[in-house]
Amino acid sequence: MRIELERRARASTAFAAISPLLALVLTLFFGGLMFWLMGKDPVATLYTFFIEPLFDVWSLHELVIKAAPLILIAVGLAICFRSNNWNIGAEGQFTMGAITGSILPVLMPEWHSAALLPAMLIMGMLGGALYAGIPALLKTRFNTNEILTSLMLVYIAQLFLDWLVRGPWRDPQGYNFPKTISFAPEAILPELLDSGRAHWAAVFAIVAAIALWFMMRFMLKGFEVSVLGQAERAGRFAGFSSKKMVWFALMLSGALAGLAGISEVSGSIGHLQPSISPGYGFTAIIVAFLGRLNPIGIIASGLVLALTYLGGEAAQLSIGISDKISRVFQGLLLFFVLSCDTLILYRIRLVFSGSKTEAGA
Amino acid sequence: MKKLIIALAASAAVLGGMSGAAQAQEKTKVCFIYVGPKTDGGWTQAHDIGRMALEKALGDKIETAFLENVPEGPDAERAIERMARSNCAMIYTTSFGFMDATMKVAAKFPKVKFEHATGFKASENVATYNARFYEGRYIQGQIAARMSKKGLAGYIASFPIPEVVMGINAFELGAKSVNPDFKIKVVWANTWADPGKEADAAKALVDQGVDILTQHTDTTAPIQVAAERGIMAFGQASDMIAAGPKTQLTAIVDTWGPYYIKRTKAALEGTWKSEQIWDGLKDGILTMAPYTNMPDDVKAMAEETEAKIKSGELHPFTGPINRQDGSEWLKAGEKADDKTLLGMNFYVEGVDDQLPK
Numbered sequence: 003m004r005i006e007l008e009r010r011a012r013a014s015t016a017f018a019a020i021s022p023l024l025a026l027v028l029t030l031f032f033g034g035l036m037f038w039l040m041g042k043d044p045v046a047t048l049y050t051f052f053i054e055p056l057f058d059v060w061s062l063h064e065l066v067i068k069a070a071p072l073i074l075i076a077v078g079l080a081i082c083f084r085s086n087n088w089n090i091g092a093e094g095q096f097t098m099g100a101i102t103g104s105i106l107p108v109l110m111p112e113w114h115s116a117a118l119l120p121a122m123l124i125m126g127m128l129g130g131a132l133y134a135g136i137p138a139l140l141k142t143r144f145n146t147n148e149i150l151t152s153l154m155l156v157y158i159a160q161l162f163l164d165w166l167v168r169g170p171w172r173d174p175q176g177y178n179f180p181k182t183i184s185f186a187p188e189a190i191l192p193e194l195l196d197s198g199r200a201h202w203a204a205v206f207a208i209v210a211a212i213a214l215w216f217m218m219r220f221m222l223k224g225f226e227v228s229v230l231g232q233a234e235r236a237g238r239f240a241g242f243s244s245k246k247m248v249w250f251a252l253m254l255s256g257a258l259a260g261l262a263g264i265s266e267v268s269g270s271i272g273h274l275q276p277s278i279s280p281g282y283g284f285t286a287i288i289v290a291f292l293g294r295l296n297p298i299g300i301i302a303s304g305l306v307l308a309l310t311y312l313g314g315e316a317a318q319l320s321i322g323i324s325d326k327i328s329r330v331f332q333g334l335l336l337f338f339v340l341s342c343d344t345l346i347l348y349r350i351r352l353v354f355s356g357s358k359t360e361a362g363a
Numbered sequence: 364m365k366k367l368i369i370a371l372a373a374s375a376a377v378l379g380g381m382s383g384a385a386q387a388q389e390k391t392k393v394c395f396i397y398v399g400p401k402t403d404g405g406w407t408q409a410h411d412i413g414r415m416a417l418e419k420a421l422g423d424k425i426e427t428a429f430l431e432n433v434p435e436g437p438d439a440e441r442a443i444e445r446m447a448r449s450n451c452a453m454i455y456t457t458s459f460g461f462m463d464a465t466m467k468v469a470a471k472f473p474k475v476k477f478e479h480a481t482g483f484k485a486s487e488n489v490a491t492y493n494a495r496f497y498e499g500r501y502i503q504g505q506i507a508a509r510m511s512k513k514g515l516a517g518y519i520a521s522f523p524i525p526e527v528v529m530g531i532n533a534f535e536l537g538a539k540s541v542n543p544d545f546k547i548k549v550v551w552a553n554t555w556a557d558p559g560k561e562a563d564a565a566k567a568l569v570d571q572g573v574d575i576l577t578q579h580t581d582t583t584a585p586i587q588v589a590a591e592r593g594i595m596a597f598g599q600a601s602d603m604i605a606a607g608p609k610t611q612l613t614a615i616v617d618t619w620g621p622y623y624i625k626r627t628k629a630a631l632e633g634t635w636k637s638e639q640i641w642d643g644l645k646d647g648i649l650t651m652a653p654y655t656n657m658p659d660d661v662k663a664m665a666e667e668t669e670a671k672i673k674s675g676e677l678h679p680f681t682g683p684i685n686r687q688d689g690s691e692w693l694k695a696g697e698k699a700d701d702k703t704l705l706g707m708n709f710y711v712e713g714v715d716d717q718l719p720k
Contacts, residue, residue, distance in 0.1 A: 060448060064441050164553065168523065179459070179524050270437035272463075276553075280434050315442060318430055319394075319449060325432050 093283025099260020102129025130260015504537025
């Protein structure tokens with residue numbers, strides 16, 4: 003017996019529209035089933051996981067803090083992916099942006115000025131963009147695979163950060179511990195409201211998402227991204243340069259990842275240390291696809307993924323289930339989104355003929 | 364629709380009332396935050412064993428909760444604040460990297476009592492606790508010098524922080540007290556707990572010809588490599604004898620339980636004060652796992668040293684001790700003070716390694 007995917011003659015537009023919601027419902031159902039099998043009350047656990055964090059101002063702030071870098075990185079990646087450039091190294095550009103953005107507060111701690119923070123943010127974006135320029139250069143010049151080069155550059159960036167905070171940038175008063183000096187108050191991204199820790203990164207994320215949505219929808223550049231992404235030859239006939247697009251897509255996503263990096267360091271951490279990200283650059287890939295590569299959709303999917311992190315923590319503390327549960331939810335969600343999308347376009351067909359010889363082979 | 368709203372409101376009221384009733388007889392909540400998985404077989408597991416001992420001893424008055432695998436960084440601050448907000452009256456933050464996060468949250472929740480392991484910052488409601496692990500490492504160094512044929516030990520280190528440098532030095536001093544030519548090779552794994560990296564470091568050291576291994580990382584991977592390659596090793600933080608029944612000579616076993624019970628009791632009785640505790644073998648905060656896989660005379664020597672350290676007769680950092688470059692650090696009979704030890708950033712003579720700069 004064989005399983006085949008057969009393209010449907012006509013895909014249902016109604017189902018295509020509600021597919022992410024359907025996936026969410028299925029995730030909740032199977033998640034609940036899993037809790038029930040573990041001997042926990044499924045309703046109470048799901049409540050703790052997905053609802054409770056939404057009814058507390060403090061935890062809403064935390065949700066936004068967690069979602070902001072995911073959204074910032076994911077909207078950049080969405081443009082990159084839609085242009086058919088596969089930047090897998092956002093984690094590295096995030097790290098590099100954090101490093102270049104920290105040059106001023108670490109090396110010139112005496113410089114107190116209102117221009118400091120904007121300069122840090124711009125340098126962070128530049129750092130991320132230039133770092134993403136390396137795979138762009140390699141791809142346009144030597145036709146290397148940007149999936150591999152961008153991914154490998156992640157480890158280089160992380161080890162470079164590691165070396166910096168243990169070596170030249172180490173806090174001389176820090177008892178040898180691997181961290182830089184704490185940033186001066188002028189170098190800290192301000193909080194938005196008095197009620198919690200959420201800072202300006204959230205605003206950057208929303209602005210970036212809306213700007214890129216506008217670009218894709220109404221500007222020629224957006225059209226160029228889609229055309230070159232879907233049919234490169236057709237794009238070339240239209241006079242678009244695919245080489246320039248490689249540079250544009252990679253450097254744009256790199257700049258946004260870099261901005262996320264310096265925002266995280268300045269707003270949430272307050273100094274550089276060996277580990278500054280719980281894998282935002284990689285999780286953002288899931289966020290981009292859950293949001294169907296649409297910047298507005300990514301705002302929603304970024305919040306949902308952030309919620310799985312927070313919910314996992316809350317459930318661990320109050321119900322005592324393993325911290326791995328948030329990973330399981332992320333996996334379930336991705337699985338159902340992808341399978342819903344697939345099954346709307348394709349139907350499953352079981353092929354029975356010739357099953358014996360194949361099974362024996 | 365209106366009826367539905369009324370029904371919802373009523374059930375909410377009932378639920379609210381119920382939780383109010385439950386709160387009246389609620390036990391004091393004591394929370395723990397771990398950097399690794401609670402089953403890592405080393406550092407975090409030792410803390411979790413302490414937590415269970417606490418629950419067993421004071422279970423009628425307290426309940427415990429924990430978060431594991433919390434990364435050191437902004438996530439730690441959120442995790443600790445979540446604990447403070449979910450009625451944890453006392454919070455033990457069990458990794459060095461939680462220090463700044465602990466201080467920040469503690470400032471916001473002055474009524475919650477915080478205990479931070481191995482840090483150097485404290486305040487009204489943040490106490491610190493640590494163990495004099497170097498005492499155990501000195502004993503291990505002596506054993507290593509007697510058991511090693513080549514006079515060369517491999518040391519898998521985590522980060523070049525004072526705590527770790529102090530441990531390497533204590534091991535070397537112990538070894539030199541038996542064999543003045545004893546040498547240590549160090550590999551920096553740059554992680555607290557990563558079985559893959561730790562095993563790689565162990566293999567690299569064995570390939571360089573060491574015939575005894577010791578570690579300042581959290582998992583049992585190095586001792587397993589030692590067992591495979593047929594050399595001897597020491598366990599770290601927990602008794603790792605199960606990972607190498609014929610390999611482990613002894614282990615430094617962190618025994619946090621009594622400390623957790625003492626401090627939590629003080630908090631319940633209202634006598635808790637912020638203190639900076641740095642206890643040693645004599646206080647039982649660290650103990651030595653049974654001396655195994657060694658001849659009786661080596662065992663006798665180890666037991667004698669342990670007794671001398673406990674009685675205060677022997678301090679591992681007693682001069683004459685030279686720095687790595689041969690310059691004098693401590694004169695004969697002079698003892699290192701705690702401040703120097705806690706900020707230690709240089710090697711003693713005989714360590715075959717450069718401190719990462």
